[in-house]
Amino acid sequence: MEVTIKLNGRTVSDDVSADMLLIDFVRAHGCLSVKRGCETSACGLCTVLLDGEPVLSCSTLVARADGHSVHTLEGLQDEASEFVGFIADQGAEQCGFCNPGFVMNTIALLRENPDPTDDEILSYLSGNLCRCSGTWVSCEVFATFSPAETWKGALVNRPDYQSVGKSVRQEGLAAAPFGQARVHRGYRA
Amino acid sequence: MRPQSLEEAWELNQKKRNRVVGGMMWLKMGTHSFNTAIDLCDLGLDAIEETEDEFRIGAMATLRQMEKHPGLDVYSCGAVKAALCDIVGVQFRNGATLGGSLWRRMGFSDVVALFLAMDSSVELFKGGVVPLEEFVRMPYDNDILVRLIVKKRPGAFALPGGAQAANRPAHAQLRSGQGGGGVPRRRGFPPARAMLLRDERGILAGGITEESAAAFADYAAGAVPVSGNMWGSAEYRRALVPVLVRRTLLALGEVR
Numbered sequence: 001m002e003v004t005i006k007l008n009g010r011t012v013s014d015d016v017s018a019d020m021l022l023i024d025f026v027r028a029h030g031c032l033s034v035k036r037g038c039e040t041s042a043c044g045l046c047t048v049l050l051d052g053e054p055v056l057s058c059s060t061l062v063a064r065a066d067g068h069s070v071h072t073l074e075g076l077q078d079e080a081s082e083f084v085g086f087i088a089d090q091g092a093e094q095c096g097f098c099n100p101g102f103v104m105n106t107i108a109l110l111r112e113n114p115d116p117t118d119d120e121i122l123s124y125l126s127g128n129l130c131r132c133s134g135t136w137v138s139c140e141v142f143a144t145f146s147p148a149e150t151w152k153g154a155l156v157n158r159p160d161y162q163s164v165g166k167s168v169r170q171e172g173l174a175a176a177p178f179g180q181a182r183v184h185r186g187y188r189a
Numbered sequence: 190m191r192p193q194s195l196e197e198a199w200e201l202n203q204k205k206r207n208r209v210v211g212g213m214m215w216l217k218m219g220t221h222s223f224n225t226a227i228d229l230c231d232l233g234l235d236a237i238e239e240t241e242d243e244f245r246i247g248a249m250a251t252l253r254q255m256e257k258h259p260g261l262d263v264y265s266c267g268a269v270k271a272a273l274c275d276i277v278g279v280q281f282r283n284g285a286t287l288g289g290s291l292w293r294r295m296g297f298s299d300v301v302a303l304f305l306a307m308d309s310s311v312e313l314f315k316g317g318v319v320p321l322e323e324f325v326r327m328p329y330d331n332d333i334l335v336r337l338i339v340k341k342r343p344g345a346f347a348l349p350g351g352a353q354a355a356n357r358p359a360h361a362q363l364r365s366g367q368g369g370g371g372v373p374r375r376r377g378f379p380p381a382r383a384m385l386l387r388d389e390r391g392i393l394a395g396g397i398t399e400e401s402a403a404a405f406a407d408y409a410a411g412a413v414p415v416s417g418n419m420w421g422s423a424e425y426r427r428a429l430v431p432v433l434v435r436r437t438l439l440a441l442g443e444v445r
Contacts, residue, residue: 054280059217127278
């Protein structure tokens with residue numbers, strides 16, 4: 001079947017199989033930032049923006065995206081650059097495999113809510129999982145990055161944080177600013 | 190195929206090896222082979238309409254749309270948002286549809302349980318308007334689910350804390366002014382389909398207190414059928430029923 005999709009602002013037409021997934025389409029057209037992770041619609045590595053909304057490209061048929069706009073990280077370099085640079089500065093990229101999906105969802109969050117609270121960050125990013133450094137590190141970086149100073153540090157007092165960050169707490173780092181705690185991130189489970 | 194009318198969608202769906210894909214989240218989880226995937230995305234069924242008397246939620250409306258809808262939030266006392274906001278992640282909820290969730294009628298579905306606690310009906314293309322309580326008991330057929338209709342009735346809704354941690358969400362509604370009796374509604378546990386549990390004995394007729402909530406929880410423990418599978422034993426679920434019912438009722442008491 002013939003589909004036409006506006007991929008990162010460029011109109012792309014292709015003849016695809018009816019059961020082709022959007023992730024395979026965008027990767028076939030050079031958008032290799034989009035990763036296949038869990039294959040169970042849970043990890044968020046394959047996040048793309050479909051008409052501006054974050055969706056799982058591993059669970060979306062290309063046919064449904066026909067006639068619509070799709071953005072991947074390749075098409076949002078300017079918007080992502082500051083946050084991506086900050087992740088790198090913090091050493092929070094770890095293996096980097098989950099970062100594109102995480103950044104895509106972060107962009108979606110900031111577009112929808114430029115000044116999110118800690119609850120809103122945790123809720124919005126709960127669909128992005130990381131197997132090597134832990135999703136919490138990403139949330140921590142987000143907290144450090146965000147200009148909303150009022151909730152910096154509030155996250156470490158949450159019960160769910162305290163269970164996730166047990167090893168850090170044992171090191172007496174939970175009360176430290178995120179920027180200082182980052183060098184000890186490797187201790188985390 | 191993206192049919193351009195409900196009639197076309199229905200005709201396509203009469204063939205045994207064709208399948209409506211809904212949001213595709215559940216289909217993605219299994220291995221299937223079918224001839225034609227029927228995508229209802231061109232039929233304008235993705236809207237949530239609110240009138241003075243009811244909500245009309247299209248089958249292709251996403252969970253995220255419902256979660257963000259201010260009218261649903263107010264009417265449900267926050268229960269809609271609370272029920273949906275922890276389902277996987279935002280990206281998932283932007284894909285998962287109301288119709289996909291309702292059609293499967295799975296006992297563990299937050300969506301089914303949530304709307305069972307309200308005065309809800311589904312509109313089927315050929316089958317007409319059917320109360321949701323009846324729909325969840327119906328066998329699967331080849332009709333097309335068009336929308337959900339939620340009547341606005343005076344009442345309160347609650348989702349108990351901890352239910353999602355147990356992966357066994359419970360929702361309750363209390364509707365007063367009908368014979369003076371409360372009507373709490375509870376759901377069942379997998380693998381059974383969702384169910385309503387009414388206060389037929391009037392246990393809560395005098396209001397929700399610690400005592401009446403505990404008494405109704407005991408009643409629920411005997412009234413809700415449970416069974417075991419690889420995710421949980423029948424004993425475990427039997428023990429959960431009164432705990433979640435009691436929490437639900439106490440949460441409902443606070444909402445009121």
